[in-house]
Amino acid sequence: MMLNRRMLLAAAAAAPVLGLRAADAAAPFINAPAPAYYRFKLGQFEITVVSDGPLILPAPDQVMSEAPKPDIERMLKAARLPTNTWIGPQNLVVVNTGRNLVLFDTGMGDRSKAMGPNNGHLMRNLALAGIDPASIDVVCITHAHIDHCWGLVDARDRLNFPNARVALSQADFDFWTQESLLNNPATRDFVLYTRTNLLPVKDRLIAVRDGAEVVPGITAVATFGHTAGHHSYLIESEGKKLLNTGDVAHHPVLQLRHPEWKVIAWDSDPAAGSATRRRVLQQLATDGTPAIFYHFPFPGLGTVAPSGDAFAWLPTPINEG
Numbered sequence: 613m614m615l616n617r618r619m620l621l622a623a624a625a626a627a628p629v630l631g632l633r634a635a636d637a638a639a640p641f642i643n644a645p646a647p648a649y650y651r652f653k654l655g656q657f658e659i660t661v662v663s664d665g666p667l668i669l670p671a672p673d674q675v676m677s678e679a680p681k682p683d684i685e686r687m688l689k690a691a692r693l694p695t696n697t698w699i700g701p702q703n704l705v706v707v708n709t710g711r712n713l714v715l716f717d718t719g720m721g722d723r724s725k726a727m728g729p730n731n732g733h734l735m736r737n738l739a740l741a742g743i744d745p746a747s748i749d750v751v752c753i754t755h756a757h758i759d760h761c762w763g764l765v766d767a768r769d770r771l772n773f774p775n776a777r778v779a780l781s782q783a784d785f786d787f788w789t790q791e792s793l794l795n796n797p798a799t800r801d802f803v804l805y806t807r808t809n810l811l812p813v814k815d816r817l818i819a820v821r822d823g824a825e826v827v828p829g830i831t832a833v834a835t836f837g838h839t840a841g842h843h844s845y846l847i848e849s850e851g852k853k854l855l856n857t858g859d860v861a862h863h864p865v866l867q868l869r870h871p872e873w874k875v876i877a878w879d880s881d882p883a884a885g886s887a888t889r890r891r892v893l894q895q896l897a898t899d900g901t902p903a904i905f906y907h908f909p910f911p912g913l914g915t916v917a918p919s920g921d922a923f924a925w926l927p928t929p930i931n932e933g
């Protein structure tokens with residue numbers, strides 16, 4: 613086609629209009645949660661933190677009910693955090709050691725929205741992260757609370773990880789599957805679904821103990837208090853270490869500054885929980901080992917720094933390819 617002068621002028625006049633329209637074009641909303649995983653290398657190991665989505669938790673002053681309320685309110689406001697609620701992320705960890713594929717904790721599962729509507733995303737995010745649940749050969753459970761073990765089975769009681777053994781302390785397995793707790797209205801619903809998840813894996817349980825190697829490069833570390841059998845897991849490759857702490861601490865501001873504040877609402881033994889928290893935080897602050905905390909902002913990865921007579925949380929990515 614031959615362009616004459618009139619056509620060129622018309623095209624030039626139209627261009628800004630067309631450009632403006634392109635810039636203003638409305639894109640459709642996606643209206644689905646974004647893929648939520650974060651991947652990094654630790655020595656030879658490939659680690660993927662996978663989100664199960666956030667929990668809506670009671671306000672911190674209800675959970676740490678003996679701590680001074682004005683101090684909690686002041687610290688939360690200074691950190692620009694709400695004082696009347698608490699959003700608790702869930703950071704699940706997958707470690708590919710080259711020999712084993714290990715998942716740590718399983719989130720809320722499909723059965724319950726008791727902790728808010730936007731969780732139970734483990735299986736979706738595993739798929740988006742390219743991880744086949746059938747390839748997972750060990751699931752390490754830090755402790756048998758609902759947000760950590762309710763993803764072992766799906767809503768129809770089928771195993772989500774059909775080829776995996778399950779590492780968990782015998783103390784937690786025994787306590788949280790007690791039939792007698794079904795008679796207590798305060799614990800019945802929790803224990804009902806905990807039994808649904810744990811009893812089917814009873815014959816594939818690895819009863820973890822302090823210092824026991826689960827697979828090469830992954831060692832259980834007793835961190836009792838939150839539950840009687842709570843364990844963290846030390847992940848180590850080529851001299852590089854990472855401590856997956858579970859629920860040693862839940863809040864990156866309040867509990868780093870005041871590890872002694874007792875978690876009255878959630879800890880089986882609040883005094884032991886506080887002592888363990890200070891001991892683990894002190895160790896991390898002293899040796900600089902990076903850590904993952906299950907309920908800290910995604911991906912929950914960082915280091916603990918000394919700060920006054922306590923600690924501060926420094927979110928720190930690990931970027932080694």
Ligand SMILES: [Zn+2]
Binds near residue numbers: 760906907
């Ligand atoms: Zn938890």
